[in-house]
Amino acid sequence: MPKVNPAQSLVDLLRERGKLYDPRVEEALLAIPRHLFLPDAPIEQVYDDQSIPVKTDLRGDATCSDTMPSMVAHLLQQLSLQPGQNVLHIGTGTGYVSALMAHLVHKEGTITTIEIDRDIAKEAEANLVRNGYGMVKVVNKDGAEGYAPRAAYDRIVATCGIWDMPIAWIKQIKPEGRIIAPIWLDGLQVMASFKLEADGTLYAENVMPSAFVYIRGIAEGPMVRKFVGSTELMLLADEIHEVDTVALAMLLANDADICYLSAPLNTIEYWYGFIPFMMLHEGDKDVFALYTIRDGYKAYGMEGEGFALLSAASAAFVPYYGMGMVHCFASSDTFIEIEKQLSAWQSLGRPTISQLRLRLIPKDQPIPQITMGKLYPRRHHYLHVWFDQ
Template sequence: MTKEGDKNYLRRGFQNETNFLRNRVVSQLVERGFIRNKKIEDAFRKVPRHIFLPGIEPQEVYSDVSIITKKIGIEPISSSTQLSLMASMLEILHLKKGMKVLEIGAGTGYNAAIMAELVGDERKIISVDIDAETVEEAQQNLAKAGYKGVTIKCADGAKGFTENAPYDRIIVTCSIRNILIPLIKQLKEDGIMVLPIWFNGTQITPALEKQRNGDLISLSATIGGLMDIRSKTFQEIQVEPSKKEAEELLICSEHPEMFPEEKIKSLLQSPHQEKELPLKEALSQRGGDFFIFLALHEKKSVELFVETDANEFAFGDSAAGIVDLENNSACLISRNNKLFIYGNLSTYRKLLSLSKRWERLKKPGVDKLQVFVFMHNQITLQKNDLIFREKFPTIVVRIL
């Protein structure tokens, strides 16, 4: 066989492998219920994700994991979203043929390619990213994959992109703490915006429909789990004073200032009690129903992930619950649903009280939440409504 023949043989082998892996992971997403819409399934089967992640092994590309694409030191600043989360967000975005879509956070360009398939016209997809280097890479990936018509612009996503407004749909592929007013203004009446919002220790991703008066009401919601939106470019972050070389804990919260790592480590390395948890489904996965309920009610809720190999903490590699450093108390649920209690029992009592309330309300999950964004002061509350006045605009979460 000639050298050219060898290359063709290897190329065909690689193509067969990526096709097999792509179809396998999509079938798994369908079986697990993350993909329900046949058009979304077809788009995931068609778009070759490995083209958008050059240098990454196909087995990792076509697995249901988030893949870090940029770091500064040990800190990740850009990624390709976990496939199940991406599919869940696209399911509630309800894209239709011919719709004009704004994406905040271009990433690798992969999500833009999927959406181009769903709306049937590449020119209808506009994606913005704050990093010029990311924009250039996304453009190259899209061109290589055959989606040259998608528009990728370098801009601050928090301001949207007025040039092509208004939009039928807006999707934000990074987490936010407050609803971004420019995006509301650039969304058509009856348009839908999907974005992950921080609520204390968790993220909820509603599909918000714009009303005639400018308010937003969610039609459905799913879990979140995306990196925070950035106001600084890659280059601006690089020239900042470097942080310490390694962090042992990844602390996930809307209020990171409440959880200094050294103080948390000191508390979590102190003597503890271990108890069985009566709620078997409490934290079977990140974003478990009970923890979402807990986080909506408790400002000091937090998720913790151990970043080092050392097994320093009794709870293992991850946990979620309440950490109250002011009162020297923590109550955490481990991955295998064990309770770990540190310091005094105040957080333990609080967690048990919330678990009983959750059970009385018939264990609501994210599918039983409705999110309201009020642009005006006329707010009518119902029983079990949770109001977040510190957010702007004011957000209300209703437990249905």
């Protein structure tokens, strides 16, 4: 009886969902079964399309995880790795993604992977050696510094969310190379492939939503998360410093009205269309945020995850799976604003995240004067985000 490759079910699942289309990436996923790098995880969990925490903080939130396979497939297809290429990987984790990349660049290529956590770096190195990928160089250091001894790189890829592009990565990429990294904006994180332009800016298109743990060390961004009151309601927003959680808790203490948007959207329509649009068109006095309530808990009559629009006297929470349902607190101002943006999004033909464009402009250049989208000041750059219509 022929031996069954346990990775085949995962490959079949990804193909069925339209997440896997590159035969070379498919071959790599079959050649390197995921369970070899997650020996303690239940096999049914390993071969489902989900992230698996590797290390957690005191609250139980992941500080390191093995990325969900559909995102790994997208990442590898976006990288378009070729034999002989030189690759720097930031965020080693279990070593699984590094092994897949090593398989794709063949023996004539080189993979250097950086992990800031010493214990995780040691475990990843052991995983790689045990599974025949000892040629991958594991470096225990701050990933934002890159690794100059092996530069310049054809690809630099981060499997951790960044707030701004570290200068070291730009210095260590080849002129024709690409930097693939998840970058966050207004709580929404998108995986983007950046290329260096002649004017010194970094331009990206072909982005998609992602959910990686945030980079740690010198490139850490500002705090973008807050809990409301003593509940499990957590807000995630670029402008979280503008949210008075005490005042918000008092506002949410009143019973919510259940309202419905004029167009009942599903989760895909939210994530791949309306949320990016809403994020770029929030009012000057409003704060756009994503929210999550820990599984098994409720807060202010709500549960689950979604997005919210907040103002001083109004709040509207839209669950991803509510098909247009909205929890409206206090006045209806924020609900009316969401409805207004929904109408504008539909009138423009429902633009999707595939039309989202990003440009990082170095701060030693003049402040960009933009006519569309939104400009986010970052540590080293201005991040311009807009829809190409």
